[in-house]
Each structure stands twice: as structure tokens, then as C-alpha cells.
Amino acid sequence: MLIEPFSFTGIAVLVIFLIGMALIMFEAQLEMDKFKPAMFMMSGLVVIGLHYMLNDPNGFQLFAEAQEHIKTELFGLIAFMAFMWMIVELLNERNVFTALNGYLLKKGLGARGMFWATGALSALMSPFINNFTTAMIFGKSIKNISINERYTHVSLCNIVVASNTGVWFLGTSTSLMIVLAGKISLAGLLLLIPSALIGWLLFALTLQFFYMRPLKNQQLIREIEGEDSALKPGGASIAVVGLTAIVFAVTANVTLHVDIEFATGIGLGFVALWAWVLSHRGIELPWQDQLQKVEWNALLFFIGIITAVSCLNHVGWLSYISKLFELFDPTLVNVILGVISGIMDNVPVEAAALMSSPDLGLDQWALNALMVGIGGSLTVVGSAAGIMAMALDKSYTFGVHLKFLPAILVNFLGSLGVWWLQFKFFGLY
Numbered sequence: 255m256l257i258e259p260f261s262f263t264g265i266a267v268l269v270i271f272l273i274g275m276a277l278i279m280f281e282a283q284l285e286m287d288k289f290k291p292a293m294f295m296m297s298g299l300v301v302i303g304l305h306y307m308l309n310d311p312n313g314f315q316l317f318a319e320a321q322e323h324i325k326t327e328l329f330g331l332i333a334f335m336a337f338m339w340m341i342v343e344l345l346n347e348r349n350v351f352t353a354l355n356g357y358l359l360k361k362g363l364g365a366r367g368m369f370w371a372t373g374a375l376s377a378l379m380s381p382f383i384n385n386f387t388t389a390m391i392f393g394k395s396i397k398n399i400s401i402n403e404r405y406t407h408v409s410l411c412n413i414v415v416a417s418n419t420g421v422w423f424l425g426t427s428t429s430l431m432i433v434l435a436g437k438i439s440l441a442g443l444l445l446l447i448p449s450a451l452i453g454w455l456l457f458a459l460t461l462q463f464f465y466m467r468p469l470k471n472q473q474l475i476r477e478i479e480g481e482d483s484a485l486k487p488g489g490a491s492i493a494v495v496g497l498t499a500i501v502f503a504v505t506a507n508v509t510l511h512v513d514i515e516f517a518t519g520i521g522l523g524f525v526a527l528w529a530w531v532l533s534h535r536g537i538e539l540p541w542q543d544q545l546q547k548v549e550w551n552a553l554l555f556f557i558g559i560i561t562a563v564s565c566l567n568h569v570g571w572l573s574y575i576s577k578l579f580e581l582f583d584p585t586l587v588n589v590i591l592g593v594i595s596g597i598m599d600n601v602p603v604e605a606a607a608l609m610s611s612p613d614l615g616l617d618q619w620a621l622n623a624l625m626v627g628i629g630g631s632l633t634v635v636g637s638a639a640g641i642m643a644m645a646l647d648k649s650y651t652f653g654v655h656l657k658f659l660p661a662i663l664v665n666f667l668g669s670l671g672v673w674w675l676q677f678k679f680f681g682l683y
Contacts, residue, residue: 292558453669596632
């Protein structure tokens with residue numbers, strides 16, 4: 255450790271981080287996009303650089319090596335997110351998701367049916383198209399049909415929690431970061447399917463029994479007529495190629511050990527080539543326009559957060575997380591990190607856990623992915639899905655989300671219980 259945590263430099267880096275996190279936590283009230291304070295938090299690098307210039311010029315070499323390590327980590331994370339985002343935008347342009355929504359609405363499922371359909375589809379699709387996009391797709395479905403604010407809130411909460419159960423694949427930033435850090439494989443993440451899905455099912459049943467039942471005598475949704483929800487020409491084939499591209503990326507990663515960001519980039523190439531084939535068949539697909547719809551605000555947020563956490567690591571603060579794993583039961587520490595992720599946001603919590611590099615087995619890294627991933631559901635600001643829910647419905651606030659906390663705790667503790675039975679009691683991993 256070159257710089258002590260309680261030195262002037264160490265405290266200054268921590269203060270910069272805490273100021274940035276405070277601004278991020280209250281982004282809705284401040285009407286400030288969270289990438290702005292995240293980028294500000296990168297100024298910890300300047301503080302560290304000044305420290306070496308004034309006190310230890312020989313430390314610049316290690317400082318440069320630390321920054322190279324940050325850039326390597328960021329490339330994998332940003333490349334994967336950008337490539338996946340591009341594939342999703344291409345599918346979205348062909349009305350693939352709109353058609354799915356329209357199909358659900360036209361089946362006349364009713365309020366309870368839509369509650370279960372949007373929740374189940376969120377839980378099943380978020381592992382592949384990420385929690386943010388899933389919450390956007392099905393959140394819009396609920397907003398389109400709901401005429402009752404309480405029903406909207408219950409359904410949005412269901413979608414947020416269901417979207418965050420995508421930890422069993424690459425549906426959350428948490429699981430993606432752990433895979434890219436080499437702590438667990440995609441096959442290891444798949445072991446979380448029972449914990450994630452059973453936890454959501456228990457939550458949804460609780461939500462229906464205690465929050466949906468009181469609404470049964472009220473009119474909750476409107477009739478849908480004439481909705482333009484048909485697939486555009488080429489939409490079906492793009493959906494098939496897109497799904498194939500994702501399956502290929504996973505297979506290449508698991509069997510051939512091709513890094514997931516490169517494998518996803520190859521998959522994107524397949525989709526882009528198919529778009530070219532469609533254009534020669536007279537089906538115009540403005541795929542280049544869709545590639546420009548990648549949310550750079552979100553990517554800049556990750557760049558800022560991971561760099562800021564790296565600064566904390568460089569001045570020694572993250573060593574205390576590693577010591578927690580040494581002093582206490584790793585299961586307890588992972589549960590605590592899950593609770594913290596609901597307060598802070600799961601990205602910095604997971605980045606801190608990874609950079610502290612505790613010596614954990616597969617079972618504990620799987621629990622870490624699970625707890626920090628679904629822990630973001632505990633408050634509405636703890637995950638990208640929650641932020642999207644607030645963006646879709648301004649009445650869905652921090653306070654509204656907390657009204658569902660008893661049900662959300664059923665998800666959190668239920669998933670933990672299933673993990674314990676699977677990994678500890680039966681030893682199935």
C-alpha cells in the first residue's frame with residue numbers, strides 16, 4: 255500500500271467519492287443525470303497524481319500501471335454493454351418488443367394476467383437484454399394500459415424486482431463485472447437460476463396477495479384497440495438472428511474461452527450482415543441509426559464509477575472490505591454488501607468487492623452476484639431498473655417503492671434461502 259487511507263490524500267479521495275455518491279443517490283430530486291457526478295469522481299486521479307508529484311515521484315510508475323489496469327477492465331465492460339445495446343436497438347427498430355407487448359395486450363389477459371405476464375417475461379428476458387432495457391419495455395406496457403395509479407405502482411415494482419433477477423446470466427452490471435473479472439464463469443452464473451427465479455416467484459405471490467387483492471373491485475386497465483404493434487418487415491428474421499448471435503456469444507465464451515466482449519462483438523457482426531442481406535431484398539433497416547442510440551450517459555456513468563472505486567483501492571480503502579471477509583463469515587458479508595447496494599447503487603459496491611479481491615470460492619462469488627444484484631431492488635435508486643421505473647412514471651418515487659419493502663425482502667431473503675439450500679445444504683454446484 256503506497257498511500258495510507260487515513261493520510262490527507264486518502265481522505266481527500268474518499269471525500270470526493272462520497273460527494274459524488276451523494277449526488278448520484280439524489281439524482282431524481284436534483285434533476286441531474288448521474289453520469290455527471292460519476293465523471294467528477296474521477297478527479298481522485300488528480301489528487302493521487304499530486305501526491306506522487308509532491309511526495310514520491312518514484313510512485314508514478316505504479317500509478318501508471320494501475321491506470322492501465324483500469325483501462326483494461328473498462329474496455330471489456332463498455333464494449334460488451336455497447337455491443338449488446340446495439341443488438342437490442344436493432345430488434346427494437348423492427349418492432350420486435352412492441353409486437354410482443356401488443357400480443358400480450360390483445361390476448362385480453364386482464365389486470366392480474368398482465369401483472370404476471372410482464373413480471374415473468376421480465377424475469378426471463380432480463381438476463382439476455384439487461385435489466386434497464388427490460389424495465390423500459392414492460393414498464394411502457396403497463397403505462398399504456400393502466401388507468402389506476404396504485405396498479406401502476408404495484409406492476410412497476412414487480413417489473414423492477416423481476417428485471418434484477420437477471421443475475422443468473424448477464425442481465426445486471428453485477429454479474430457482468432464478476433464474469434469479466436474472472437471470478438466466476440457463465441456456467442457458474444447459471445447455477446443461480448433456482449435462487450433468482452424462486453425468489454422472484456415468492457415476491458410476486460406476496461405482492462399479489464397483499465397489494466393486488468385490495469384492488470380487485472376497481473377498474474385497473476383500459477381496453478386496447480387499433481394498437482400499431484405489428485412486426486416491421488424483416489423483424490422476425492432479425493429476432494432469430496439476434497437470439498442466435500447471443501447464444502453464439504455465450505457458447506464461444508463457455509466452450510472456446512473467447513472473452514465475452516469479443517464474442518458479443520462477433521454476434522453483432524452477424525446481425526449487421528443480416529441487415530445488409532435484408533437491404534438487398536428491398537427491406538430498408540436503418541441499422542447505423544440504431545447503433546447511435548447507445549446510451550452514452552450510462553456508459554460514462556460506469557467509466558466514472560469504476561475509476562473512482564479504483565482510486566479508493568489505490569489509497570487502501572478497499573483493503574477493509576477484504577478484511578471483512580477474513581474476520582466474518584463470507585455469507586454474512588455478502589448479505590451486507592447486498593443491503594448496501596440498495597442504498598448506493600450496485601455498480602460501485604460490486605467494483606469495490608472485486609477490487610478488494612477476497613479469496614472466495616464459487617459458492618460465495620455466486621452469492622455475491624446474487625445479493626448485490628437483487629439487493630439493488632431494496633430501494634428504487636439501487637439499480638438501473640429502478641431508475642427507469644421512476645423515469646417512466648414520475649409518481650413512482652423513493653417513498654412509493656419503500657411501501658413494497660416487505661414483499662421485496664421476501665425476494666431478498668427467499669433467494670438467499672434457496673442459495674443456502676442449493677449450495678450449502680445439498681452442495682449442488
